[in-house]
Amino acid sequence: MNRIPSILQSLGNAGPCPTIEWRGVVCHVGHxxxxxxxxFEIAVVEAEKRLVKQQLRDGWISRAIHDEKIEACIARVESxxxxxxxxxxxxxSSGDCSQVGxxxxxxxxxxxxxxxxxxxxxxxxxxxxxxxxxxxxxxxIPHSDVAKQSSETDAMPPGAVARAYRFNPLDLxxxxxxxxxxxxxxxYATLTDYQIEHQYIRSNRKRAEQIERxxxxxxxxxxxxxxxxxxxxxxxxxxxNGLMKDGWKVADAEKCHADYTEKWIAAYGPVPVTS
Numbered sequence: 001m002n003r004i005p006s007i008l009q010s011l012g013n014a015g016p017c018p019t020i021e022w023r024g025v026v027c028h029v030g031h032x033x034x035x036x037x038x039x040f041e042i043a044v045v046e047a048e049k050r051l052v053k054q055q056l057r058d059g060w061i062s063r064a065i066h067d068e069k070i071e072a073c074i075a076r077v078e079s080x081x082x083x084x085x086x087x088x089x090x091x092x093s094s095g096d097c098s099q100v101g102x103x104x105x106x107x108x109x110x111x112x113x114x115x116x117x118x119x120x121x122x123x124x125x126x127x128x129x130x131x132x133x134x135x136x137x138x139x140x141i142p143h144s145d146v147a148k149q150s151s152e153t154d155a156m157p158p159g160a161v162a163r164a165y166r167f168n169p170l171d172l173x174x175x176x177x178x179x180x181x182x183x184x185x186x187x188y189a190t191l192t193d194y195q196i197e198h199q200y201i202r203s204n205r206k207r208a209e210q211i212e213r214x215x216x217x218x219x220x221x222x223x224x225x226x227x228x229x230x231x232x233x234x235x236x237x238x239x240x241n242g243l244m245k246d247g248w249k250v251a252d253a254e255k256c257h258a259d260y261t262e263k264w265i266a267a268y269g270p271v272p273v274t275s
Contacts, residue, residue, distance in 0.1 A: 006139070008140070009141075012031045012033065013112075013192070018135070018139045020132040020136060028110075028112075028113035028114070029106075029109050030110065030112025030113055031140055031192050032140060032141065032165060033191060034189045034191055035112070035189040037193075038189075039111060041084065043108060043119065044101070045077055047092065047100055047104060047119075049070070052069045052070055052073065053066070076088055084168045093161040094162055098161075102126070102160070103122050103126050104122075105161045105164070106133060109140070140164070141163050165193065167193050167196065167197075172196055175200075
């Protein structure tokens with residue numbers, strides 16, 4: 001399987017999104033952002049409540065048992081069971097209610113561009129446009145393998161919800177509240193888990209590791225599978241000038257080298273001697 005992300009997955013909500021034509025209407029399937037994750041958590045709670053109310057209407061439980069179950073549902077929500085990774089969340093993402101969870105997941109993506117779309121509409125979209133839904137999810141979620149479909153009636157590849165919504169937002173938002181980001185919640189809400197992990201957390205960790213290796217005089221970090229494994233993650237002054245020299249005349253490159261060195265000394269002091 002090709003593990004290199006697409007530009008669509010890298011751009012996330014800043015880029016375009018797949019579409020599904022349903023009953024003459026073009027529906028835009030949004031990216032699995034933090035805002036969509038929050039909608040999924042709310043939908044899980046609503047689904048649990050609807051299940052209990054449906055049991056009462058169908059005569060499966062008495063009013064007293066209904067009230068007990070509603071109180072139990074409230075207690076689970078207060079304890080955080082509905083949050084990403086919680087027991088109630090897992091029940092709908094990969095447990096015995098995963099088929100319902102698949103529909104709620106599609107609804108959480110569609111309502112980014114179609115806020116008035118109901119869960120009932122999402123049920124019909126998943127039933128009427130199964131192939132289109134699967135293709136849209138494959139485009140949006142990194143490493144989603146449509147070929148591993150367990151059933152021709154399923155709307156999504158197995159585990160799609162867990163791959164899209166992996167992190168508890170509160171565990172990560174603290175990092176974005178601090179420097180150098182200092183992001184407002186409305187900005188953080190637009191990021192997908194994939195962007196947070198690969199474009200912020202991993203890149204920051206690699207940069208910190210490379211800076212530490214430079215401090216200790218160790219060789220640069222390498223990443224297997226990169227187009228050019230000879231370059232370090234953190235660009236060095238000589239590397240920048242080398243790239244300029246490859247595309248420009250030598251005289252231009254030498255002038256740029258001198259300008260860069262002058263600005264470096266003005267900002268940071270004498271240029272360190274590197275091997």
